[in-house]
Amino acid sequence: MSKGEINEIANQEYKYGFVTDVETDYIQAGLNADIIQEISRRKKEPQWLLDFRLKAFDYWSKSVMPRWPHLDLPDIDYQKMHYFAAPKQKKAPNSLDEVDPELLKTFDKLGIPIEEQKMLSGMAVDAIMDSVSVKTTNKEKLAEAGVIFCSISEAIQNYPDLVKQYLGSVVPANDNFFAALNSAVFTDGSFVYIPKGVRCPMELSSYFRINARNTGQFERTLIIADDESYVSYLEGCTAPARDEYQLHAAIVEIVVHDRAEVKYSTVQNWYPGDKEGKGGVYNFVTKRGLVGEDAKLFWTQVETGSAITWKYPSCVLKGDRSVGEFYSVAVTNNFQQADTGTKMIHLGKDTRSHIVSKGISAGRSQNAYRGLVKVVAAASGARNFSQCDSLLIGDKCGAHTFPYMDIKNDTAVVEHEATTSKISEEQLFYCQQRGIESNDAVSLIVNGYAREVLDKLPMEFAVEAKRLLEISIQNTDGVG
Amino acid sequence: MLEIKNLHANIGDKEILKGLNLTVNDGEVHAIMGPNGSGKSTLSAIITGNPSYTVTEGSITFNGKDLLALKPEDRAREGIFLSFQYPVEIPGVSMVNFMRAAINAKRQYQGQEPLSSTDFLHLMREKQKVVSLDNRLANRSVNVGFSGGEKKRNEIFQMAMLEPKLSILDETDSGLDIDALRIVAEGVNLLKRPDNATIVITHYQRLLDYIVPDVVHVLYKGRIVMTEGKELALELEKRGYEWIKEKFDA
Numbered sequence: 193m194s195k196g197e198i199n200e201i202a203n204q205e206y207k208y209g210f211v212t213d214v215e216t217d218y219i220q221a222g223l224n225a226d227i228i229q230e231i232s233r234r235k236k237e238p239q240w241l242l243d244f245r246l247k248a249f250d251y252w253s254k255s256v257m258p259r260w261p262h263l264d265l266p267d268i269d270y271q272k273m274h275y276f277a278a279p280k281q282k283k284a285p286n287s288l289d290e291v292d293p294e295l296l297k298t299f300d301k302l303g304i305p306i307e308e309q310k311m312l313s314g315m316a317v318d319a320i321m322d323s324v325s326v327k328t329t330n331k332e333k334l335a336e337a338g339v340i341f342c343s344i345s346e347a348i349q350n351y352p353d354l355v356k357q358y359l360g361s362v363v364p365a366n367d368n369f370f371a372a373l374n375s376a377v378f379t380d381g382s383f384v385y386i387p388k389g390v391r392c393p394m395e396l397s398s399y400f401r402i403n404a405r406n407t408g409q410f411e412r413t414l415i416i417a418d419d420e421s422y423v424s425y426l427e428g429c430t431a432p433a434r435d436e437y438q439l440h441a442a443i444v445e446i447v448v449h450d451r452a453e454v455k456y457s458t459v460q461n462w463y464p465g466d467k468e469g470k471g472g473v474y475n476f477v478t479k480r481g482l483v484g485e486d487a488k489l490f491w492t493q494v495e496t497g498s499a500i501t502w503k504y505p506s507c508v509l510k511g512d513r514s515v516g517e518f519y520s521v522a523v524t525n526n527f528q529q530a531d532t533g534t535k536m537i538h539l540g541k542d543t544r545s546h547i548v549s550k551g552i553s554a555g556r557s558q559n560a561y562r563g564l565v566k567v568v569a570a571a572s573g574a575r576n577f578s579q580c581d582s583l584l585i586g587d588k589c590g591a592h593t594f595p596y597m598d599i600k601n602d603t604a605v606v607e608h609e610a611t612t613s614k615i616s617e618e619q620l621f622y623c624q625q626r627g628i629e630s631n632d633a634v635s636l637i638v639n640g641y642a643r644e645v646l647d648k649l650p651m652e653f654a655v656e657a658k659r660l661l662e663i664s665i666q667n668t669d670g671v672g
Numbered sequence: 673m674l675e676i677k678n679l680h681a682n683i684g685d686k687e688i689l690k691g692l693n694l695t696v697n698d699g700e701v702h703a704i705m706g707p708n709g710s711g712k713s714t715l716s717a718i719i720t721g722n723p724s725y726t727v728t729e730g731s732i733t734f735n736g737k738d739l740l741a742l743k744p745e746d747r748a749r750e751g752i753f754l755s756f757q758y759p760v761e762i763p764g765v766s767m768v769n770f771m772r773a774a775i776n777a778k779r780q781y782q783g784q785e786p787l788s789s790t791d792f793l794h795l796m797r798e799k800q801k802v803v804s805l806d807n808r809l810a811n812r813s814v815n816v817g818f819s820g821g822e823k824k825r826n827e828i829f830q831m832a833m834l835e836p837k838l839s840i841l842d843e844t845d846s847g848l849d850i851d852a853l854r855i856v857a858e859g860v861n862l863l864k865r866p867d868n869a870t871i872v873i874t875h876y877q878r879l880l881d882y883i884v885p886d887v888v889h890v891l892y893k894g895r896i897v898m899t900e901g902k903e904l905a906l907e908l909e910k911r912g913y914e915w916i917k918e919k920f921d922a
Contacts, residue, residue: 623762625745
């Protein structure tokens with residue numbers, strides 16, 4: 193396929209780039225102890241949480257943004273940003289009739305089913321816009337099973353003991369620069385508690401939407417799976433197309449108790465910026481799970497969005513015989529940059545981890561895999577298998593792999609495989625000779641490459657992810 | 673069906689085809705033979721629109737259409753099929769998905785609805801029989817982990833699925849043992865109809881024991897220098913290509 197031809201390929205714009213016209217309540221821009229107190233006051237938080245925030249802020253003030261990632265990180269002026277923005281509405285809505293129709297329309301446009309009649313029976317959704325949760329569906333049905341699924345703000349009010357016990361237990365406030373920032377200013381997010389022995393009767397899903405201008409989104413997700421429980425959790429995200437960058441710094445903490453199993457799937461589709469690299473979301477996320485005895489945690493992610501991605505969903509395999517798995521597809525196009533991967537920390541005996549990372553770079557983007565496999569001295573019988581593949585589309589992009597291994601036990605078996613490939617002219621021509629158009633051929637080849645990961649996603653998510661992949665790699669420059 | 677006139681073509685700056693003429697009619701089987709480097713594979717690449725080659729002069733019409741004006745995928749949808757000398761591997765893309773994309777692209781081009789999954793799978797099963805491929809093929813990635821013989825049988829399977837008007841077999845016999853050769857040839861013969869045509873590009877005569885050509889051409893230095901009946905292939909087998917070189921280098 194010639195370069196001219198690839199440029200002819202339909203330019204599908206980021207279709208979630210619209211802005212919702214809704215009145216927004218802001219707390220003035222800037223970050224200091226007063227602002228944090230104001231956030232806490234507005235959210236009617238208990239003193240312990242305010243203390244938690246202020247301590248985090250103190251740590252953050254003394255630390256600097258990490259410069260080690262393979263990213264061209266711009267300076268971010270944290271004082272110019274708003275840390276609280278909420279769509280104005282009459283307090284917490286009890287029923288959908290009380291939710292601003294503009295907000296309902298927004299989620300409808302995004303294809304998120306929060307209206308009762310459109311609700312999927314097999315899924316509960318928490319829809320979050322800017323700093324607040326708009327609506328959580330199917331709560332009553334979940335309550336019958338004893339499952340708590342609500343916004344973290346509600347959880348702080350209604351289940352303060354649970355939140356207090358677990359908040360910061362997996363990702364401490366002083367874990368890193370962005371974790372400290374989030375701990376100081378997080379505004380909303382989702383909270384999940386699955387009681388002992390309960391298999392959650394439906395998929396739980398959170399949908400994050402940035403809308404307001406010059407506003408950071410700092411959501412906080414806390415998932416607790418008690419002994420012998422099971423839950424599958426899905427996360428999706430979008431943002432309007434704006435010329436200026438938007439900051440997103442989230443924390444996801446997962447506590448997987450003994451013999452429990454948690455599947456966490458993400459389709460990340462934040463606005464990636466335009467073709468010249470203007471605007472887009474800066475995505476700095478800390479995701480980690482603490483895994484108990486004979487327990488399992490699976491991370492699956494399809495990352496197509498964000499101008500900058502910095503994220504390493506990790507498993508701390510604390511319990512003996514615990515299992516951690518990480519499946520990832522990260523696509524970068526145009527001027528996007530990603531430094532992403534995972535950490536598998538083997539603390540318990542006979543722990544197992546499996547990593548499959550598929551990077552796809554197109555345009556002028558830079559895509560790095562960074563992964564750590566750590567086996568401590570006590571973790572006898574630990575096993576890890578890592579596979580890191582990179583696919584290059586065109587010759588102006590970059591793929592990088594940074595695997596770290598820190599093995600302190602002789603009985604550990606750690607394997608690492610890596611490949612780098614290019615979509616070849618021969619593959620494209622072979623498809624074309626069978627009547628398949630060049631852009632369809634690229635989609636087919638990319639989907640084939642990512643199949644191992646896509647197969648791990650729940651069905652309805654897999655379809656969405658496949659379509660997203662196709663859109664993200666269209667209009668790539670310089671194939672062949 | 674196919675009419676090539678005064679075709680000149682380059683790869684890079686090097687002229688490979690230097691005024692080639694060829695006419696193929698409905699129902700005919702043409703063999704194109706010639707020593708290595710004479711331009712045989714270039715000819716198949718040009719007919720199918722491989723972007724690595726450029727046409728500098730001449731014309732190709734296919735059922736009245738200017739073939740050189742069409743994109744490679746449209747040439748395929750018009751009914752031109754190439755059995756590749758080196759079939760390409762596409763990891764992770766199952767044969768089912770690959771063939772479904774190909775069939776439905778062609779159907780769309782012809783203004784038809786896509787095939788239903790049931791009809792499609794039925795068609796796959798039926799056509800696999802043509803080259804004795806088993807059902808597991810459907811879920812395997814395109815050509816990945818296929819033996820040399822399986823790859824060539826897979827090409828003929830795709831030909832059976834797409835029902836082309838003109839099939840070009842580019843060195844399909846290379847790397848095949850005698851059993852695989854027979855299966856492939858029988859498949860091709862089974863697909864022969866009065867309204868389609870086949871061009872067999874080969875260096876050796878042995879494939880032509882099974883696929884009997886109506887016409888045999890000798891391609892040498894970018895031109896067709898001899899055109900005769902099927903007995904020419906036997907003569908080339910016996911005498912080699914040296915006498916051709918001597919005759920036409922003079």
